[in-house]
Amino acid sequence: MGFSTDAVHAGQEPDPTTGAVTVPIYQTSTYVQEELGKHKGFEYARTQNPTRFALEKNLATLERGARGFAFASGMAAITAVGALLKQGDHVVASNNMYGGTYRLFEKVLAPYGLTFTYVNTGDLDATGKAFRPATRMLFMETPTNPSMIISDLRALAKLTRSKNALLVVDNTFMTPFFQRPIELGAHLVVHSTTKYLNGHSDMVGGVVISNDEAASERLQFVQNAAGAVPGPFDCWLCLRGVKTLALRMERHEQNARAIAAWLEKLPKVKRIFYPGLKSHPGHELHMSQASGFGGMIAFDTGSLEKGAAVLRRARLFALAESLGGVESLISHPATMTHASVPREDRERVGLTDGLVRISVGIEDVDDLLRDLEYCLSVL
């Protein structure tokens, strides 16, 4: 089936008892058993929940993976991926990824005896050199957040496989509508479903999609044993959000392209990070592995003071962390999403104090442009 058809239908057959077209919210903690050892495949809701199963099947289908495992947040999903590793294992990771992922790796997982090397995964040579005999995983984002560095998914999949390691891609920014890393050789894809997949800024969730049998088995075990599962209502909200994913992503991108083109013409904006611009160094590579550029744009205002002045003027763009909802947001990575990343590490990847990030929503683009024009008039 086509992507939009799968988005609406995959994992969502009409309810067998009532025929309900929409998957019901199975708000229950346990299930009655007929007799000892005889049940309908559902025993306890941390282990099995039909609403969660529908979401997992839906997202696995969209990412073209074999299995999906839903979690209570994106960070819980990434923590479960971390639980695939053991003491002494080494991980190569993007040096410009979501700040919370860096914090999890350094402050939670490293003390358990895992080691991490951060590289620019856009540099194939450097990434290859970062591998060691103990390397079990390459964890990456493309585009990275918020500097929009593009990495070669096919080449990195080949490299990772030659080293007998797992390639894990955080695909939150692109969503499977624009980019499907598993089709290009990745073993696992993770998402913060809080963002585009749910798309309405009204829940927090995460998912791991696996195309590796051994990893799937372990993830299922960890999901149940560690227990960071999402509630059925949040699963249902995400299922509902995903039905319009294709429509929303098209509009996010249409608006973002118009805004990026407008920003590019302003001499007072120092640097623009958007892979859809021909001037972006990763533009061609990105086009070879994704079908679109998404709705995230970052640009440099020159200083913290100027960035703050721009943010203060925003009216339609809401000053807030997060991204991927129908409403446009504006944020300051250095003090908000990436505050946990040390300054010298931030600046190395272009994440300067003056950097402003926008998540372009699905509003009328003329209204968005008018708001930005007013914001940038202070520069």
Ligand SMILES: *Cc1c(COP(=O)(O)O)cnc(C)c1O
């Ligand atoms: C938000 C985000 C996360 C973390 O997800 P939560 O749902 O907030 O726990 C991880 N990766 C990326 C790219 C994100 O944007």
